[in-house]
Amino acid sequence: MSAISVGQAAVLGVVEGLTEFLPVSSTGHLKITEGLMHIPVDDTAVVGFTAVIQVGAIAAVLLYFFKDIVRFAGAWARGITHRDARQNHDYKFAWWVIYATIPIVVVGLAAKPLIEGSLASLWVVAGSLIVGSGYMWAADQMGRHKRGEDDVTVKDAMIVGCSQILALLFPGFSRSGATISTALIRDLDRVAATRLSFFLGIPALTGAGLYELKDALGTGAGAAPLAVGTLVSFVVAYASIAWLLKFVAKHSFNAFVVYRIIIGLALFGLLATNVLSA
Numbered sequence: 305m306s307a308i309s310v311g312q313a314a315v316l317g318v319v320e321g322l323t324e325f326l327p328v329s330s331t332g333h334l335k336i337t338e339g340l341m342h343i344p345v346d347d348t349a350v351v352g353f354t355a356v357i358q359v360g361a362i363a364a365v366l367l368y369f370f371k372d373i374v375r376f377a378g379a380w381a382r383g384i385t386h387r388d389a390r391q392n393h394d395y396k397f398a399w400w401v402i403y404a405t406i407p408i409v410v411v412g413l414a415a416k417p418l419i420e421g422s423l424a425s426l427w428v429v430a431g432s433l434i435v436g437s438g439y440m441w442a443a444d445q446m447g448r449h450k451r452g453e454d455d456v457t458v459k460d461a462m463i464v465g466c467s468q469i470l471a472l473l474f475p476g477f478s479r480s481g482a483t484i485s486t487a488l489i490r491d492l493d494r495v496a497a498t499r500l501s502f503f504l505g506i507p508a509l510t511g512a513g514l515y516e517l518k519d520a521l522g523t524g525a526g527a528a529p530l531a532v533g534t535l536v537s538f539v540v541a542y543a544s545i546a547w548l549l550k551f552v553a554k555h556s557f558n559a560f561v562v563y564r565i566i567i568g569l570a571l572f573g574l575l576a577t578n579v580l581s582a
Contacts, residue, residue, distance in 0.1 A: 307343070307344070307347050307349040307350055307353070308343060308349070308350065308353055308526075308529045308533075309529065310528055310529050310532050312341055312343065312529070313353075313357075313528075313529035313530070313532045313533035313536075314532050314533065314536050315337065315341070316334060316337060316338070316353075316354070316357065316533050317357055317360065317532065317533040317534065317535065317536025317537040317540065318536055318537075318540050319333050319334055319337050320334060320354070320357050320358060320360070320361055320533070320536075320537040320540075320541070321360070321361055321364070321536060321537040321538070321539065321540025321541035321542075321543075321544060322540055322541075322544055323544075324358060324361040324480070324505075324509075324537070324541055324544070325361065325365070325480050325501070325502065325505070325541065325544055325545055325548060326480065326544060326548060326560065327440060327478050327480045327481030327484055327485070327557060327560050327564075328478060328481070328560055328563060328564055328567070329429070329432070329433060329436070329471070329475065329476045329477065329478035329481065329564070330358075330361075330478075330479075331354070331429070331471070331475035331476065331478075332429040332432065332433055332475055332476035332478070332567070332571075333567075334354050335424070335426055335429055335475065336426070336429070336567075336571060336580070338350060338354075339426060339574075339580040339581065340580065348420075351420055351424075353529070353530060353533065355512050355513050355515070356513050356530055356533075356534065357513075357530070357533040357534045357537045358509045358512065358513050358537070359509070359510060359513035359514070359534055360533070360534035360535060360536070360537035360538035360541065361509070361537045361538065361541035362505070362506055362509050362510045362513070363534075363538050364537075364538050364539075364541035364542035364544075364545060365502055365505065365506055365541070365545065366506065367542065368542060368545050368546065369499075369502065369503070372503075373506075375394055376394050376397060376398045376401075377398065378394075379392050379394035379395040379397075379398060380394075380395055380398035380399070382395065383395035383398075393454060396458070397456065397461070397503075400456075400458050400461035400462070401461065401465075401503055401504060401506075401507065402507070403458070403461065403462060403465070404461045404462050404464065404465025404466070404504055405465060405504070405507045405508050405511075407462075407465060407466045407468075407469060408465065408466075408468045408469055408472055408508050409508075409511065411469050411472060411473070412472055412512070415472075415473065418473075419472060419473065423473060423474065423475065424475065425582045426571060426575055426580060426581075426582045427572075427575060427582050428474060428475060428476060429475050429476035429571065430476065430568045430569075430571040430572045430575065431474075431476065431568070432474040432475060432476030432477040432568075433476040433477075433478075433564045433565070433567055433568030433571065434564070434565055434568035434569070435474075435477070436470075436474075436476065436477040436478055436481050436482070436564065437560075437561045437562075437564040437565050437568070439477075439481075439482070439485050440481050440484075440485045440557055440560065440561050440564075441557070441558070441561045442485075443484075443485035443486065443488040443489045444485070444488055444556055444557045444558070444561075446488070446489055447488035447489055447490075447491055447492070447497075448491045449488070449491065449492070449493040449494060450491055450493065451490070451491050451492045451493065451496065452492070452493060452495075452496045453492075453495075453496040453499055453500070455492070455496075456492070456496070456500060460487065460490050460492070460500075461500070461504070463486060463490065464483050464486045464487045464490065464500060464501070464504060465483075465504055467482040467483050467485075467486035468482060468483060468504065468508055470482040476568070478564075479501075479505065479508075479509075480498075480501050480505070481560070481564075483497075483500065483501040483504055483505075484497045484498055484501045484557070485557075487500050487501065494552040494553070494556075494557075495549065495552055495553055497552075498548060498549060498552050499549070502545070
């Protein structure tokens with residue numbers, strides 16, 4: 305028997321696709337949705353399932369930014385074989401994404417039991433949603449929004465990459481929220497900050513999905529629910545990416561801040577009244 309039905313997988317795919325790249329915490333929303341559908345959030349198969357369907361969202365990023373990725377990959381390949389090409393910003397940026405992924409990989413492997421244990425509590429999710437909202441609001445106010453994507457440095461990439469650890473340890477903080485906010489503090493404009501968040505998410509989330517695939521298939525998460533959840537998350541995530549880039553070009557992140565606070569408070573209420581189990 306699968307721990308998750310095909311219908312539940314479709315619902316979770318929609319939630320994953322909508323929230324993976326919006327700064328509202330996909331992990332938090334998935335855990336809340338799983339709780340409301342009475343799916344055990346601490347089940348190994350469920351944890352694996354949620355990691356695997358992220359690959360659908362990552363596939364959407366790969367498709368949406370295909371031309372950019374080809375440009376970065378081409379610059380990286382030329383730089384490997386030609387010394388003069390190593391001064392190209394795209395070559396450097398490709399390496400920076402790789403470097404910036406190392407900290408979250410190390411912490412993710414070292415703290416895996418803790419991440420899948422006590423830190424997976426919905427109380428942590430609720431608190432992280434609200435605390436992360438404060439961080440996002442402060443970052444948007446502090447940032448001068450004057451630097452574009454071509455101005456990104458290795459220091460920017462490393463600092464923003466390390467901020468992904470916040471979301472890893474505190475589900476509800478939001479990986480995209482942490483990275484975008486940190487990039488704003490580094491004075492990147494909102495579009496550049498959002499695009500950097502996307503690019504940093506590709507290796508981190510793809511690696512997490514592939515790492516969890518064996519556990520997800522071997523502990524009760526059936527192939528059909530995984531396929532449905534991944535496909536749905538791909539379609540919804542593609543639309544979400546296109547919408548977010550248009551939104552941040554003209555708006556602040558205040559709407560997301562307010563939404564996160566409302567969801568966090570609502571979750572505290574559901575937990576306090578035992579409607580949801582932590």
